[in-house]
Amino acid sequence: MVVNVEELKAEWLPPKDFTLSEEGHDLSLADEVRKILGGERIDLCFRCGTCTAGCTTGDRLTEYNPRVIINMAKEGMWNELAELGDVIWQCVSCNKCVQHCPKDARPADIVRAVWTVIRHRLPQETEHNPRLVLEGLYMGQIAEKGRVDETKLARDFYGKMGRRLTLDDMMFGIKKVGLTRLIRTSKAPNWDKVKPTVKKLIEERGK
Amino acid sequence: MMELIYYPGCSLKTGLAQNYDKSVRVVAEALGVELHELDGGGSCCGANEAFSIGEDVSLYLATHILATAERTDLKEMTIPCSGCFMALVRANALFAEDPSKLVKMNGLLTDGLKYSGDMVVEHLIETLHNRVGVDRVRERVKRPLSGLELATSYGCMYLRPAIYTHSGENGKDNPENPLFMDELLGAAGAEVLGIDKFPAKTDCCGGTFALANETLSYRMCSEILLKAKEAGADMLAIGCPLCGAALDLRQPAIAKQYGDRVSLPVVYFTQLLGLAFGHSVDELGLKFNVSSPVDLLRGKSL
Numbered sequence: 081m082v083v084n085v086e087e088l089k090a091e092w093l094p095p096k097d098f099t100l101s102e103e104g105h106d107l108s109l110a111d112e113v114r115k116i117l118g119g120e121r122i123d124l125c126f127r128c129g130t131c132t133a134g135c136t137t138g139d140r141l142t143e144y145n146p147r148v149i150i151n152m153a154k155e156g157m158w159n160e161l162a163e164l165g166d167v168i169w170q171c172v173s174c175n176k177c178v179q180h181c182p183k184d185a186r187p188a189d190i191v192r193a194v195w196t197v198i199r200h201r202l203p204q205e206t207e208h209n210p211r212l213v214l215e216g217l218y219m220g221q222i223a224e225k226g227r228v229d230e231t232k233l234a235r236d237f238y239g240k241m242g243r244r245l246t247l248d249d250m251m252f253g254i255k256k257v258g259l260t261r262l263i264r265t266s267k268a269p270n271w272d273k274v275k276p277t278v279k280k281l282i283e284e285r286g287k
Numbered sequence: 288m289m290e291l292i293y294y295p296g297c298s299l300k301t302g303l304a305q306n307y308d309k310s311v312r313v314v315a316e317a318l319g320v321e322l323h324e325l326d327g328g329g330s331c332c333g334a335n336e337a338f339s340i341g342e343d344v345s346l347y348l349a350t351h352i353l354a355t356a357e358r359t360d361l362k363e364m365t366i367p368c369s370g371c372f373m374a375l376v377r378a379n380a381l382f383a384e385d386p387s388k389l390v391k392m393n394g395l396l397t398d399g400l401k402y403s404g405d406m407v408v409e410h411l412i413e414t415l416h417n418r419v420g421v422d423r424v425r426e427r428v429k430r431p432l433s434g435l436e437l438a439t440s441y442g443c444m445y446l447r448p449a450i451y452t453h454s455g456e457n458g459k460d461n462p463e464n465p466l467f468m469d470e471l472l473g474a475a476g477a478e479v480l481g482i483d484k485f486p487a488k489t490d491c492c493g494g495t496f497a498l499a500n501e502t503l504s505y506r507m508c509s510e511i512l513l514k515a516k517e518a519g520a521d522m523l524a525i526g527c528p529l530c531g532a533a534l535d536l537r538q539p540a541i542a543k544q545y546g547d548r549v550s551l552p553v554v555y556f557t558q559l560l561g562l563a564f565g566h567s568v569d570e571l572g573l574k575f576n577v578s579s580p581v582d583l584l585r586g587k588s589l
Binding site: 117118136137140141170172173174175176178179184186192195196210211213214215218219221222226227228229230231233234237238246248249251252255256258259260266268269270271273274277278281282284285 | 297298300301302303305306326327328329330331333334335336337338339340341342343344347348351395397398443444446447448449450462490491493495496498499500503504506507532536537539540543572574575577
């Protein structure tokens with residue numbers, strides 16, 4: 081039998097309207113995620129959904145779906161990712177996904193790397209994000225004193241978010257006043273020697 | 288006398304969990320453990336916040352603490368805060384995984400500090416269970432916690448993820464059904480609910496969102512409190528100041544939203560051990576628990 085190779089080749093050509101699923105996608109997105117520490121494991125994910133099955137936030141907020149978020153990053157679905165808005169920031173860091181992921185892809189770390197990309201790409205939209213506002217105040221306290229004061233953190237955070245203090249919020253202050261009679265110090269020892277390096281690393285964050 | 292480095296962290300040293308710190312010191316002394324507090328309490332571990340903004344910041348803060356600890360001649364440290372515990376075991380694990388990270392961090396340390404990567408980092412629950420032992424706890428009991436039904440909440444970072452905490456490995460607690468705190472409190476005479484009766488023992492309290500997303504945090508706390516109460520618990524025992532901030536300190540606000548069915552005294556496990564060793568409510572800082580355990584304890588004649 082003589083096989084016409086040319087004919088076979090023609091058989092395997094894709095139909096004319098064939099398009100790859102990633103058409104129109106932003107393929108630089110996954111590259112950006114990969115470059116951020118934690119994000120380099122994104123290629124280990126095979127979208128099994130174990131992360132989502134045990135997700136603490138997802139159980140209570142169905143829109144939060146780490147499997148979908150990681151898939152969007154892998155596929156370069158930037159518009160869809162940006163449209164998730166506040167939802168994407170709702171991970172509580174319970175690490176159940178990292179514990180259970182069969183590929184050790186560390187899903188929570190990938191989501192964190194996606195956050196860094198979003199922060200870089202959408203600096204204005206993320207400026208008032210409660211999570212990032214709190215993080216900024218927290219890191220500010222560490223840089224200055226090497227210690228975190230939860231009472232001051234609560235006060236500053238509510239002030240920045242324009243949230244009115246309730247009587248229950250005052251518990252922070254009341255408890256602190258009672259407790260500071262036991263011990264009183266505020267700055268970490270020898271912090272001035274460490275401070276410049278910490279400040280520099282915070283400024284370089286996520287780069 | 289057993290000697291260990293003690294790293295209390297911000298919440299226990301100067302923050303809202305000084306009642307936990309007080310009880311840790313009382314219990315350690317009663318059990319013959321000498322705690323050498325790290326250099327004036329040490330500096331902040333960076334917790335999840337530093338890890339979220341960048342691995343380098345997080346690793347640097349952790350390395351600074353570990354290198355300071357290594358300046359003493361002790362090789363083991365014990366940590367009562369799950370957040371601090373996680374920051375330090377994660378640093379150790381990431382250094383073992385990629386030694387170049389340790390080289391980089393050592394290059395950034397000042398003041399002649401250097402870290403080898405070898406400090407043994409333990410959570411206080413594990414130290415008391417494995418080093419001191421349940422038998423020693425039983426021997427020290429003067430006032431058994433009889434008639435006290437407890438639920439135990441281990442939270443997240445003492446257990447997960449195992450790639451950092453090594454939970455589930457030989458001699459470590461089980462990440463899916465932890466028992467160390469249960470056994471310590473059981474030795475003190477309390478009845479502790481098993482995971483079949485209280486399946487929320489490894490659930491997250493949402494402590495990270497106690498300020499930034501109260502809706503989610505309160506919801507998660509309410510579920511843990513409700514499940515514990517429905518299972519018949521008189522109290523919820525915890526071993527983490529972040530759980531304390533969420534489940535105890537915010538309980539008035541949670542109860543306002545979810546009703547009295549979620550009102551349940553929340554106490555640090557060391558406060559309960561201290562009581563069993565014969566110490567007073569004042570010595571253990573129990574008056575500073577917002578969820579009012581004192582009335583309940585009086586009712587049980589403890």
